Amino acid sequence: MSFETVTITMMKGFMLNIQLFVITLVLSLPLGLVVSFGTMSKFKPLSWLVRLYVYIMRSTPLMLQLAVVYYLPGILSPGHILPRMTAASVAFVLNYAAYFSEIFRGGIQGVPRGQQEAGQVLGMTRRQIFFQVTLLQVVKRIVPPMGNEIITLVKDTSLSNFIMVGEIIKLAKDFGNKGMIWPLFYAGFFFLVFNGVVTLLLSRTEKKLDYFRV
Incomplete structure (x- = not known):
């Protein structure tokens, strides 16, 4: 198989990684904020229920959550299986919303109460x-x-390759099964570049907020 063919195939797989990243970020951030309000609710039953959800999401492996979201619908209703990408998106959003909620909660509760009273x-x-x-x-x-x-x-x-989503790592492993080891390093390069771009954007965002010190 030619270098060009492998590259095109790997790039198509990496687009799924990017798609999953964007979907998770766009949906889990607002959901995490809502969940944080739930954990801080003065209505105890709601607070306990939301805290239980956060505890389960943070205390169990993401791969297990992927398996549950993908296979459970088919077990409860035979023949009704979620598309792999949809199942991965649901699992990732639920998982990361729990983590983001704790960050939101810590940030909100970290604001001095005196400022709210002044308002x-x-x-x-x-x-x-x-x-x-x-x-x-x-x-x-x-x-x-x-x-x-x-x-x-x-x-x-x-x-997400745990439930056979055709992202870049799964494709690299498939090539590896054919005796081609270099696509695995190729996949690592893709992640290094993607993480470099994300890190740069986060760094710029943090610098723009330097004017507002707490």
Whole structure:
């Protein structure tokens, strides 16, 4: 098999990694914020239920979650199996929303309560206090830990090959079974470049927020 053919095949597989990365990030960030509100809810049954979800997602392997999401629908309703990419997206979003929720929760609770009380004294509503006082400081606080999770997500997309999603690592392994070992190093290069771009974007974002120190 020619170098050009392998390259094109690997790039097509890597597009699935990028697609899974984008879907997970776009959906898990807002879901994580909602989940963080649930964990901080004063309604105890809701808080306990959401905390249980976060505990399960953070305490079990992502590969196990992938297997459950992919195989469980077929077990409950024979013949109804989720497409592999859909199952991977659902598992990743649920998993990363749990991690992001804890980062959001830590950021929100880390804002001094005195600033919220000052907002109330000035006659601001809770919504105004959150968006104009709390949220700005939360964003600054969560960028570094959020960046670490996002970089981890780049690498974790390769775990989707556990349910046979045709991403770049699975393709590299398939080539390896044919006696071609170099595609594995090729896959590593793709991840190095992708992570380099993500790291650069995160670094620039952090620098833009330097003006707002907490």
